[in-house]
Structures are given as C-alpha cells and as structure tokens.
Amino acid sequence: MSESPRPARRKVVTDAVREAAPVLALLVLLALATLLPPDLAGVALRLESADRTRANGMDAAFDRLPERALVLVAFDADLGTYAEIRPVVRAAIADLQGRGARLAMVSFTAEGRALAVAELSRLQRLGGGVEEIADLGFAGAAEAGLIGAIARIVPSEAEGSIVEAIRSRGADLDAFALALVVSGGDLSVRSWVEQVLPRVPDLPIAAIAPTFLEPELAPYLRTGQLRALLATLPEGLAYADGVAAADGGRTASVGAMPMLVGLLVALGLIVQSLMAPLVRQSRPDRWRRIG
Amino acid sequence: MRRSLTAGLALATGTILLLDLLILNPSLELLAGGLVELLILLAAAAAVGGAATLGAHHLRDLARGGPDRWGAVTLVGGMGLILVAGLRPGSTGSSDPAVNWLVSALLVPIASSLFALVFLFLLGAVRRGLSIGTREATVTVAAAGVMVVLLLPIGGAPGAGLATAAAWVRDVPLAAVFRGLLIGIAILVSVSAARILLGVGSADD
Numbered sequence: 151m152s153e154s155p156r157p158a159r160r161k162v163v164t165d166a167v168r169e170a171a172p173v174l175a176l177l178v179l180l181a182l183a184t185l186l187p188p189d190l191a192g193v194a195l196r197l198e199s200a201d202r203t204r205a206n207g208m209d210a211a212f213d214r215l216p217e218r219a220l221v222l223v224a225f226d227a228d229l230g231t232y233a234e235i236r237p238v239v240r241a242a243i244a245d246l247q248g249r250g251a252r253l254a255m256v257s258f259t260a261e262g263r264a265l266a267v268a269e270l271s272r273l274q275r276l277g278g279g280v281e282e283i284a285d286l287g288f289a290g291a292a293e294a295g296l297i298g299a300i301a302r303i304v305p306s307e308a309e310g311s312i313v314e315a316i317r318s319r320g321a322d323l324d325a326f327a328l329a330l331v332v333s334g335g336d337l338s339v340r341s342w343v344e345q346v347l348p349r350v351p352d353l354p355i356a357a358i359a360p361t362f363l364e365p366e367l368a369p370y371l372r373t374g375q376l377r378a379l380l381a382t383l384p385e386g387l388a389y390a391d392g393v394a395a396a397d398g399g400r401t402a403s404v405g406a407m408p409m410l411v412g413l414l415v416a417l418g419l420i421v422q423s424l425m426a427p428l429v430r431q432s433r434p435d436r437w438r439r440i441g
Numbered sequence: 442m443r444r445s446l447t448a449g450l451a452l453a454t455g456t457i458l459l460l461d462l463l464i465l466n467p468s469l470e471l472l473a474g475g476l477v478e479l480l481i482l483l484a485a486a487a488a489v490g491g492a493a494t495l496g497a498h499h500l501r502d503l504a505r506g507g508p509d510r511w512g513a514v515t516l517v518g519g520m521g522l523i524l525v526a527g528l529r530p531g532s533t534g535s536s537d538p539a540v541n542w543l544v545s546a547l548l549v550p551i552a553s554s555l556f557a558l559v560f561l562f563l564l565g566a567v568r569r570g571l572s573i574g575t576r577e578a579t580v581t582v583a584a585a586g587v588m589v590v591l592l593l594p595i596g597g598a599p600g601a602g603l604a605t606a607a608a609w610v611r612d613v614p615l616a617a618v619f620r621g622l623l624i625g626i627a628i629l630v631s632v633s634a635a636r637i638l639l640g641v642g643s644a645d646d
Contacts, residue, residue, distance in 0.1 A: 173561055194596035199604065209591035229552045230559075260488075263535070264552075268545040287536050288518050297477050309535065348462055364611060365619040382611075384604065406594040412560065413589050420586040423571040424579065 152170055164422065176415060183411040195406035198391050199384035207371075208242070208389050211328065211356045211378040212249060219327035220315060221251045223283070224301070224342070226262035226268070228334030231360035238358050238386035239332050241393040243273070243283075246330070253313045254326075256286035256303060258295045259336040263288040284312035292337050293345060299323065300349050320407050325349045330376075333359035333367075340366060343375045448640050455638075496520055 199205075215221070223243065227235060237435045246253060255270060257263035270285060287305050289295040291403040304313055304321040319325035323346065331339040339357035345352065359367055364381040380386040387404060454476055461473035499513035509512065526532065526539035534540070567585070570578035591607035594600070635641075 172531055176561070194600075195594050196596035196600050197594040200601055201604075229549070230556050233553070233556070264544050264549050267541045268549040271541060271545040285536060290488070291481040292485055294480040296473075298481055307536075361611075365616040366623065368612075368616070377632065409594050413593055416560075416564060417586060417589045420567055420582055420589065421567050424582065424586070426571070427574060 162291065179345070179409050179411055179415070183408040184405055186407045187406060189362060192213050196412055197384060197404060197406040197409060198387035199382070200388075201385070202388050202392075203390055204378070204380055204385040205389035207378040208356060208380055209392065211354065212251075212255065214354070214377075215249065215251060215327050219251045220312070220319070220325055221246055221253050222326040222329045223253055223255045224329055224331045225255050225257045225266035226259045226337040227265050227332045227360075228259070228261045228332050229265065231334060231362065232265055234360045234383055235358050235380075237387060238380055239269070241390035242330060242358060242380075243269075245393045248393075252284075252315060254284040254286050254312055254316060256299065256376075257288050258290070258292050258299070258370075260288070260290070261336060262332070262334060282310070283311075284308065284310050284316070286313075292339050296337070296341055297345050297349075300346060302382060323353055326353065329353055329355045331355060331357045333357055333363055334359075335362075338363050338367065339376065339379075340370070343370050347375060357381070360399055445640055448638050450636075452638050492520070 227239070232239075243253065255266050257266045266285075270283060273283060286303060286308060289299050289303070291298070292374060300323050302321060303323060303325075304316050316325045323329070329342065329346075331342050333339045340363075342355055342357075347355070354377045355375070355378070357367065357376055359379065359381040362381045367376065367379055367381055370376045380389055383399060383404075453549065457469070457476060458473050461469050496517060499516050502513045503510060503517065503586070523540065523543060526543055527534050527537055567582050571582055588607070588610070591603050593603060595603060
C-alpha cells in the first residue's frame, strides 16, 4: 500500500516553517525595535560618538566654503557598505545645500553610479525647494577615469546653471571649492589623495567612508591631506545629529534600539554557540541520545 | 620577446605618467592624457567583454535547458532591459530617465536587500563554524563577540567606557595589523613591478 502524498507534503511545509521561524522572529523583533523609544526601561541608548572632534572637523571644512561654493560630491560608495554611511551622506548633502553650496555629483565606479542615481532620484522626489544637484554622470574605469576627470569633468551633454558655472571656471577639478568623496571598497579617497592631490594641490578634500577604511584613511587626516573625515558610524552620527538639530529634524537619523536588539541577538547566538560544546562535554549521554 | 615588449611598454608608460606628474609641459600632458584615455578605453572594453561573456554563457545555458533556467532568464532579461533603455533611439544613455528609474527603483533596492541578508548569513556561518569545532573558528567568533559587546550602543559612563575600548582596538591592534598588511602589499607590488621591468621571470629564480 503506497503512502498518501499529503502527510509528506505537510512535513515538507512544517520543516520549511520550522527552518524559517528564527529568521522571521528576528525580523519581527527588529521591526518592533524600530517602534520602541530609545530610552526604554531607563537605559539611555547612544549611537553617536561623545567625541565630536571629527564631526567638528567636517563642520569646519564646510564653514570655510565661500558663498554659493561649487562642491563636487564624488559618489563611489559600494552596495555592501553604503548602509553604514547612508545617514551621514544624506546629512552632509542636506548640510551643504542648507549652506547654499551648489553641488555636482560624479561617480567613477558602477556601484557608486547606481547608488548616486538612487540618491539623486530620492532628492528629486523630496524636492523641498533646494537647488537641484548637477549630475555629471559616470566616468568609468575607476582610478583611470578619476585621472581623466582632473582636466575635464563635465560631459558635453550636461546642462543646467551649475554645469554652466563649472564650465565658466574651466570645467576641471580646479573649478570646485571642495570635493566631498563618498568612499567605498572599489575606490576610496586614498585614490584622490594619491592621484588628484599631486595634480590639483589646492583642492580641499573631505571624505565619508565606512569603518573598514578608517585605519587606511586616518593618517591622511593627520597629515592634512584630508580636510575632514567621518569614517565610523558613531562619529558620522555625531555629525548627522548636529545637522538634524540645526535643520529642525528634517534629516533622519538612525534608531539605536534596532541596533541594540540586533547586536544582542548576535551576541546571544555567539555565546550560545560557544557554550554548546562545553555543555555537550559535561552531559555527554544526553547529547548522544539527542544526536 | 613577448616579455621584453611588455616590460618596454610598462616602462615607457610609467615613465611618461611619472614625468607628467613632475614636470609642467603641455606636450607631455597631452601624451599622458592620451595614455590615460587609452587605459579608460581598455577598461571599458574589458567591462563590455565581461558582460558579453556572462550574457553568452547564460544564453547557452538557456538553449541547452540547463538546471538554472530561471536564473539565466532573469539575468539575460535584466541585461536586455537596461540595454534597451539605454540604447533605444532618443535615449540619453546611462543618464536616461528610464535607465535611472531601473537603477533606483529596481537594481539598488534588490541589491540592498541581498546585502541586508549578510547579517543572517553571518549568524548562520557562526553556528556552522563553531559546530565544526576548529580552534580558528572559535578564536574568530570569540573576538567578534568581544567587539559586539564593545559596540553596544549604551549611553552614560558604561557606554563611554565601551566606546573608548572600541576606539583603542580600532586605533592600535587593528590599525597595526592593517597597516602592516598595506606595507607588505606595497613591497610585494614594488618587487613584482621591478621584476617585470627587469624581465626577471620564475625561470630566473
């Protein structure tokens, strides 16, 4: 007599649900955590760094800009690490626009271009009366494209008042009062220091980078080759919170509660996984039976 | 012969670019600019070649009825969609609104969702790594556990203490290892470049 396929199918479904249950529970937990206030049960949470040295450095770099300054945003973040720097990048763009700077965006990597396009269309959707950012497009070939852009950064088909202002200043990197480099794994501000600074020594460079680039970039800040650097989430958020406070909270920040919940889940799993072999050793018979 | 040609090309190109960096000369600048343009073209050709190979591989898979037919359909369909949006008559190419919409409304959210799964995959990898029971996995996971504790977003004096400790780990041991790696890589690249320029191969070792 053959077995009915229904119980077998039900078992497959039950197994799949059982396997997916922890992941779904984690997602629900993270979603709930976004709704909770940051000071639940009297425990004050703080994501942003208490040390505002780097945040003040970025403020100072922007303070030095002349009125209606042309600022180049070199957008070469990568999809893997952009989530870490996204709130800081958005805060910096809002800050520069709030100060009246005229922004132009360019990318030298494909991932950077994709993210830049997404950010530009987000800003377009938001509107808000701020001047539109000039899109200088995609200059491929990473470092070679960067060197090529030193002498000619404006594509022939680009148009608009900001583009015309760049053209009237020579259409090269010298036209800008500041380059804000959004760094990623494929092309970081290190390439700018190595390739652009020797050729355009008067161009001030500030950078936003994910944490993994911090050890590589920090020396450039100490030598003055970088005017400002935000390269960890806490110091980036210290800057972003300052911008949010100044613009009345229009710039969104990151919730500390979901971060805490995620880290606690990870920690719990690490501890449980580390302890499991010890527990197994202390109770060998029971584990053998379960296994 | 082939080796000396490569070495000669590398030497000539490197010298011209270096001289352009050191000396202000319009002719030299023009020559170096031309070389950089060539390099950009080469990189673009490599990218197009890579994409064409990928497309051809998946089209072949589709024609043969390979096991990952839906994957191949998705990839070839996606490539076709972007190509049509960027190359159709009247399109402005990579900055065309249709291309921008495909990138910002589909590509970036899908890729971001995939990267968001890294957290879950990492947790799974931790469990599997420790279940194998190697010493390396235990040390790595234990170090990750310590870093997770240091990164907990807690306010007040305990939070400040954790943040100070995290900054010390980043600025001292991590930076030392990272910079050591960078210096090592730089030395290796220099040696390798010198070997190419001098025409020294593995047969000469």
